[in-house]
Amino acid sequence: MTSSTRVSSDESRQPAAPMITGAESVARALADRGISTVFAYPGTSELALSAAIAERDGLRLINARGDKEAAFMAAGGNFPGPAKCAAILHGARGLTNALGASADVRRSEIPVLYMVGMPSRSSARYLPPHAEPDLIAAAGAFAKAAFDTSTPSSPDPQAFLKVVTQALDTLAEAPYGPVLLGLPQDLLVGRFVPADMRADPGSARPADASLETTAAVTLASAAQRPVILVEDYLLRDPSAESELAAFAAALGAPVLQTAYQRGPMLFQQVRAETVPSFIGPYEPTDSEHRHLLDSADLLVTVEDRNMYPRVVGPLPACRKIALTSNIAATTKNGYLTSEDVLVPGNVRISMRAITDQLGNRSDHTEEAAGAEGRPSIPNPGAADPKCSxxxxxxxxxxxxxxxxxxxxxxxxxxxxxxxxxxxxxxxxxxxxxxxxxxxxxxxxxxxxxxxxxxxxxxxxxxxxxxxxxxxxxxxxxxxxxxxxxxxxxxxxxxxxxxxxxxxxxxxxxxxxxxxxxxxxxxxxxxxxxxxxxxxxxxxxxxxxxxxxxxxxxxxxxxxxxxxxxxxxxxxxxxxxTPSRTEFWTGVWRVEGMESVFRTRTGDGA
The missing domain is CATH 3.40.50.970 (Thiamin diphosphate (ThDP)-binding fold, Pyr/PP domains)
Structure with a gap:
């Protein structure tokens, strides 16, 4: 045997590159994306993931004492801003117990990652107690998106981390909501990921104003009596009100806010102290509010999710601009036509772009009124809540x-x-x-x-x-x-x-x-x-x-x-508190606005 052969043989006996478990690689990916807290109610299939998170510096594991509770707690932790919390849910029963929470968080558009511990791929086809056919895909109907790492037939670290990356990328994209990530037990406990292989850490994507803002500026410039109708989704960002104030001043428009009078009703509201042209919550049955909308020649809706007839009654037939970060949630309400302008994307950036191009009408209200017949901003005032x-x-x-x-x-x-x-x-x-x-x-x-x-x-x-x-x-x-x-x-x-x-x-x-x-x-x-x-x-x-x-x-x-x-x-x-309806007068409308207006126009209740 030659010396060169002996060297090759020695090299072949060098220790293999260190490997880490799937759970450890997921924990590292969470930390790389800025996740700091994970809520869990540990079960068998996700014990390795819970341990990996608890042992990693910069991550905190909190026992939520329930799967549904873990889902809501992670969402609550993410309410103030970018996602810093996630949750671990146990298999079929933990995930199904939390489906209502996932649907709720999706409707409220809170970004949160739900990692689901699934049975090992070798036993999944026998449907053990914590498995169901197509669990992640089926449960994904209650979430914004769903990803499953169990597809490859053998442990493939690149394929595994690619799915993890996709889930984390989706979490950061508007419209926000819960993202499911299925993680089989055998991949969580198995050491198959090279220690130097990481999930893509992601990168901030610059949010540019949409090209549609040009059409919106053209439409807004011609309006004589614009009105802005806004929803609370805009107000998640603490700086949104100041952007809205500048936007309303540039349009010379009064601002109303969608008011909910059935079911959940208490949400963040615009304040007149911050937005001077804010009138108050929109009351469709108030004659002055109704006249304001009916006389508008342009209606601008901002982050609409619920401007449908049962909530706001009929919207005026004038031209419209819709600024929204959730196209589907806005267009489902059916008031936009081919003559209107839909501006998708980051609404704060869209408002700022339109504001910059319009200038501030309030600076030349008298001149505009004299030259163009544009009236000053009307202010009928807030509607009487009629409470005791x-x-x-x-x-x-x-x-x-x-x-x-x-x-x-x-x-x-x-x-x-x-x-x-x-x-x-x-x-x-x-x-x-x-x-x-x-x-x-x-x-x-x-x-x-x-x-x-x-x-x-x-x-x-x-x-x-x-x-x-x-x-x-x-x-x-x-x-x-x-x-x-x-x-x-x-x-x-x-x-x-x-x-x-x-x-x-x-x-x-x-x-x-x-x-x-x-x-x-x-x-x-x-x-x-x-x-x-x-x-x-x-x-x-x-x-x-x-x-x-x-x-x-x-x-x-x-x-x-x-x-x-x-x-x-x-x-x-x-x-x-009292239960008498007299004490609670003015609260809870027993019929929707579509019924109110059908009755008024003689079309029946």
């Missing part, structure tokens, strides 16, 4: 309590109480951030607020829950207590499902036919104490006017909220 004075004082008490901290965030999961606050939003302090569910999942607010409070402890988080929102989200209290979340839970206990009682009465079913009352012996404060939270009870008088007892209760509630927010630990306030 005693109920309005309840919102004032809440607002004063929130004013005691500099950065309050309200997460809402109530119907009547949230509707009351929405109708009287001006009593909340400036700078408050409000997040509500557009997916109508009663029970999602509590885990959402826990995820937000745990991952953003600098914020002062208060979640407003209905009594059913509390009982349906109860499991999240375990995580709130375990992780000492700085969170105030305000439960409005009005003794019954008042909104459904109103609806049943309107539908001719009778208020006493359905079992809508709460459980008589249940104590929300006692339940919270059992989970380790501190708690208190405030009873609101059954008064529709502002009496001495209402004033006293208002002072008590404000003081309780201030004390609880400053304590920086989980605390529950059980707010016992």
């Amino acid at each position: 004075a005693g109920a309005v004082e309840l919102v004032r008490a809440l607002g004063r309590g929130l004013e005691s901290v500099g950065d309050p965030v309200v997460v809402d999961d109530s119907l009547m109480f949230g509707g009351l606050v929405a109708r009287n939003y001006q009593h909340l302090p400036l700078g408050v951030q409000v997040f509500g569910s557009h997916g109508a999942f009663v029970g999602g607010g509590l885990p959402t607020s826990v995820g937000l409070a745990v991952t953003s402890p600098d914020l002062h988080v208060l979640t407003t829950l209905g009594d059913h929102g509390f009982t349906n989200g109860l499991q999240a209290l375990a995580a709130a207590s375990e992780h000492d979340a700085p969170l105030v839970v305000l439960v409005c206990n009005n003794g019954a499902s008042v909104c459904l009682g109103k609806q049943a009465d309107f539908d001719g079913l009778g208020e006493n036919v359905l079992p809508l009352d709460n459980i008589a012996e249940m104590s929300y404060s006692a339940i919270a104490s059992g989970f380790g939270l501190s708690s208190s009870v405030v009873v609101w008088p059954d008064e529709t006017s502002v009496t001495e007892s209402v004033v006293a209760a208002s002072e008590t509630l404000t003081a309780e909220i201030e004390r609880a927010l400053s304590a920086r630990r989980p605390h529950l306030i059980e707010l016992v």
